[in-house]
Amino acid sequence: MANVTLRSVRKTYPGGFEAIKGVDVDVGDGQFCVLVGPSGCGKSTLLRMVAGLETITGGEIDIGGRVVNQVEPADRDIAMVFQNYALYPHMSVYNNMAYGLRNRGMAEAEIRTRVEEAARVLELSPMLERKPRQLSGGQRQRVAMGRAIVRQPKVFLFDEPLSNLDAKLRIAMRVEIRKLQRRLNTTSIYVTHDQLEAMTLADILVVMNGGQVEQIGNPLDIYQKPATTFVASFIGAPPMNLMPLRSDELTSQIAGADGAGIVGIRPEDFVITGETASGGVALGLTVEAIEHVGAETFVYGSRRREEQGVAANPGELPPGEVIVRVPGTTGPAIGERIRAVAPRDKLHLFTADGRKRVGP
């Protein structure tokens, strides 16, 4: 059991490229920390630095009160689950799990107890003598987990462990991982680019972009109060609608928007109605497309040219398009003119460069 503390951690490659530009994160004992961000944001690099697979060019990484900058991966008391599992292809499931323990000189009887216990938990007991290639993707994933568990390390590190699984299995394993982590109460750091995985797993969510931390916090806090437009559009699917406060129509509707340049509204915070919410925002939209998902319906509407939004971050809405979430299957028809209204307390205001949240 241990805390993991990163203090202004930096990674500069010999060519001068700065992959990590000073990251401060504090993961408490037994907490599940998820690093999330688009590909190339440095989240995997950061994890590999914690593991000791990448050198640290600045700052300190502290595991359980010990600075580990110069400590070999094997001596950091961590276990890692890789994206492609990295199982030893020539070893049986049993030996895959036992290998790390044998290298530490553990007695064979103790190894057997630990491996059998892990296999029981992960439902791998009938497969201990098989080779990895005789297993399905989900089973291999569990062996990789088992290899981490038997070590009983201070920290688990997960590098996108579910991204090679199909959608259904991914959800099942996500729940498994969470349950297992709760039960073992081992500090964990988990890297993913899937914001849904991040939201559901994390005690602490770290949203990264371009080698920097955009926001750290409880997932729901981040969802409800994104600190930047990047976080606002990255967390939540479909993404938050971001619109510049250029046109008079929008600004005049919003009270107390001093210093704000962009307004963000989540699709579910709109209501399609005929009335005007005082202090809120009302948008006139032409319905362009409708997506029925079953429990809810997404309405894609376009605004008049002078009300068009900005696309400041990748994955964001095209300019002028607004997504409205309607519960159930009832919704307007394509081509219809609708009025989408959002109340004042559901608005997210940001400075014009999108780097700072304005107001509550």
Added chain:
Amino acid sequence: MVEEEGFQRYLAHAILWIGIAIVAFPVYLAIVASTQDNAVIANGQMSLLPGGHFLETYYQTLFVGTSGSTREPVLNMMLNSLIMALLIAVGKIAISIISAYAIVYFRFPFRMAIFWTIFITLMLPVEVRIYPTYKIVADLHLLDSYAGLSLPLIASATATLLFRQFFMTVPDELLEASRIDGAGPFRFFWDTLLPLSRTNMAALFVILFILGWNQYLWPLLITTRDDMQTIQVGIRKMITTTDALTEWPVVMATALLAMLPPVFVVVVMQKLFVRGLVETEK
């Protein structure tokens, strides 16, 4: 697969059979010749059917040798060839797998320079550097020894390249997982890389064993004593006699015996050999 029809199909088979006959007939002839009386062969009246001297000829070949030319039992020659071929094959694999490991997994000064130096030796087979190599081996007093026979042939660029290519296909995560599992460089090599290279080593062994077995020029140069003679050199010496009749049955028997070990190695290791050449294990 496209099924050819009628005539075309028979034609294809006929061509294949002709090909087989062309390859197999000399071998058959050697078998027949090794069972006949030398006088008959010398008269040019050799029959195409096996004669009655099989046991006699092979006993003489294996344990006595020719009565005129070399007088060295072929069994001894085969033993020499076997030791040389094994030393070359095992030595080459051992040295090239280690050097490939160093080149792929370690960062050291002049790494690429060393790699290219190894690569360039591809252009310098024994035949090209034969005089300096002979001089070195002679100065080291290795003439007429197994070390002299095999050492100069062991350093191998091809095998190093092959292992390098294979190691580069091994996912980095395996190394990283090993590091986290507490395996140092030696353990990673021994516990993970070597077992994964098994099929590659088998394929190389087959190729290198045959290469070593078939060496002619180098053994011819550095062995002078009859009891260090290899079989390839021995066959040649049996034929070059000016004042005596070449003992053709013995020569043919020797030629056939010389073919056996490579055939044996290929047959035994065929499965691994093919896998090593085609399959990349996942």
